[in-house]
Amino acid sequence: MTIRIGVIGTGMIGEEHSRRITKTLTDAEIVAVSDVNLDQAHAMIDRLGLDATVYETGQALIEADNVDAVLVTSWGQTHEEYVLAAIKAGRYVFCEKPLATTAEGCQRIMDAEMAAGRRLVQVGFMRRYDHGYNLLKDTMDAGNLGQALMIHAAHRNPTVPERYVTPMAIHDTLIHELDTFRWLLDDEYASAQVAFSQKTRHAHSEVRDPQLVLLETTRGTRIDVEVFVNCQYGYDIQCTVVGEEGIAHLPEPQSLTLRQAGKRSNEILQDWKKRFDDAFNTELQGFIHDAQAGALKGPSSWDGFAAAVAGDACVKAQESGQVEPVSMPDRPDFYR
Ligand SMILES: NC(=O)c1ccc[n+]([C@@H]2O[C@H](COP(=O)([O-])OP(=O)(O)OC[C@H]3O[C@@H](n4cnc5c(N)ncnc54)[C@H](O)[C@@H]3O)[C@@H](O)[C@H]2O)c1
Numbered sequence: 001m002t003i004r005i006g007v008i009g010t011g012m013i014g015e016e017h018s019r020r021i022t023k024t025l026t027d028a029e030i031v032a033v034s035d036v037n038l039d040q041a042h043a044m045i046d047r048l049g050l051d052a053t054v055y056e057t058g059q060a061l062i063e064a065d066n067v068d069a070v071l072v073t074s075w076g077q078t079h080e081e082y083v084l085a086a087i088k089a090g091r092y093v094f095c096e097k098p099l100a101t102t103a104e105g106c107q108r109i110m111d112a113e114m115a116a117g118r119r120l121v122q123v124g125f126m127r128r129y130d131h132g133y134n135l136l137k138d139t140m141d142a143g144n145l146g147q148a149l150m151i152h153a154a155h156r157n158p159t160v161p162e163r164y165v166t167p168m169a170i171h172d173t174l175i176h177e178l179d180t181f182r183w184l185l186d187d188e189y190a191s192a193q194v195a196f197s198q199k200t201r202h203a204h205s206e207v208r209d210p211q212l213v214l215l216e217t218t219r220g221t222r223i224d225v226e227v228f229v230n231c232q233y234g235y236d237i238q239c240t241v242v243g244e245e246g247i248a249h250l251p252e253p254q255s256l257t258l259r260q261a262g263k264r265s266n267e268i269l270q271d272w273k274k275r276f277d278d279a280f281n282t283e284l285q286g287f288i289h290d291a292q293a294g295a296l297k298g299p300s301s302w303d304g305f306a307a308a309v310a311g312d313a314c315v316k317a318q319e320s321g322q323v324e325p326v327s328m329p330d331r332p333d334f335y336r
C-alpha cells in the first residue's frame with residue numbers, strides 16, 4: 001500500500017522532504033500540503049509538479065480522509081499542536097526536530113500517544129542515520145575506545161534568519177547533539193552549563209552567538225559543544241570522542257581535493273541539505289516502510305522528550321550562567 005502523506009510547512013525542509021519522497025524514495029506520495037503562507041504551498045506544488053490538495057489549515061489536512069501520515073515541517077513552536085492533532089486523528093506523524101520546544105510539550109505528546117495505545121510519532125533526528133555517526137557508534141559499541149571520557153563537538157551554521165533568537169541555539173540547533181550524544185553513549189545527561197564568548201559582529205540583535213555548552217552525563221562523560229550559528233564560512237559539524245583506549249573523529253563529508261594556483265583545498269558545505277542528504281533518505285524511507293508495516297521503529301516521542309529535558313536545562317543555564325541539573329524521569333514501559 002502506498003502511504004499517502006500530507007505535509008504541514010512547505011519551507012526549506014518541507015520542500016526537501018517532499019522532493020525526496022516524490023523523486024527518490026518509494027512507496028509514498030504527497031497528496032496534501034498546507035502552510036500559513038498559502039502562496040508558498042502552491043508554489044511548492046508547482047515546482048515539484050505534485051498532484052496534491054492545498055489545505056488552508058494544518059488541522060484540515062490532518063483530518064482529510066485520504067491522508068495516512070503527516071509530515072510536520074513547520075516552525076518548531078508549532079509542532080506540538082500538529083502532532084497532538086495527528087495523534088487524535090490516528091495518523092502516523094513524522095515530526096521534524098524539535099518534537100516540541102519544551103519537555104512539558106513533549107510530555108503532552110507522550111501522554112496522548114500512550115493514551116492512543118500505539119506508537120504514531122517519529123522525530124526527525126536524522127544524525128542517527130548518518131554513515132559517519134554510525135561508524136563512531138559501531139566503534140564505541142565494539143569497545144574499541146574503552147570508556148568514553150569526553151566528547152568535543154562543534155555545530156556551526158554560516159548564518160541564521162532574523163527570527164532566530166538565543167534559546168533556539170538550544171532547541172533548534174543543539175537539539176541534534178542532545179539526541180546524538182545520548183544515542184552514541186547510551187547514557188543520559190546529569191547537568192548542563194552554558195558560557196557565552198564575546199559576541200560576533202555578524203549576529204543580529206536577538207541572538208547571543210557563539211556559545212559553549214558543557215554537559216555531563218550520569219556516568220561522568222564530559223561533553224563540550226561550540227554552537228556558532230553565524231560563523232560565515234559554512235555548515236560545519238564536528239565531533240571527536242576521547243576514550244580510555246583511543247580517540248575517534250567524525251569523518252568529514254567526502255569532497256574533491258583541488259590542487260590549484262599554489263593551494264590545496266576542499267569545499268566546505270553551506271547548509272544541512274547535502275551534508276545529511278543520505279541520512280534524510282534513510283530515515284524517511286524507514287518511516288514510510290514502518291508506517292506500511294504498522295510499527296514505527298525510529299526515534300520516538302521519548303527521544304524527543306529526553307532531548308527536550310536536557311534542552312530545558314540548557315536554556316535555563318543560558319539565563320542563569322550556573323550549572324543546571326538535568327533530571328530525567330524513568331522511561332515508561334510503552335517506550336522500551
Ligand atoms: N533535521 C534537520 O537538519 C533540519 C533542517 C532544517 C529544518 N529543520 C526543522 O524543520 C522545521 C522547519 O524548518 P525550515 O528550515 O524548513 O524553516 P522554513 O522557515 O524554511 O519553513 C517553515 C515553514 O513553516 C511555515 N509555518 C510556520 N508556522 C506555521 C504554522 N503554524 N502552520 C503551518 N505552516 C507554518 C512557514 O510559513 C514556512 O513556510 C524546523 O522545526 C527546523 O528545526 C530540521
Ligand SMILES: O[C@H]1[C@H](O)[C@@H](O)[C@H](O)[C@@H](O)[C@H]1O
Pocket residue numbers: 155156157172173176229272
Ligand atoms: O533547522 C536547522 C537544522 O536543524 C540544521 O541542521 C541546524 O544546523 C540549524 O542550526 C537549524 O537551525
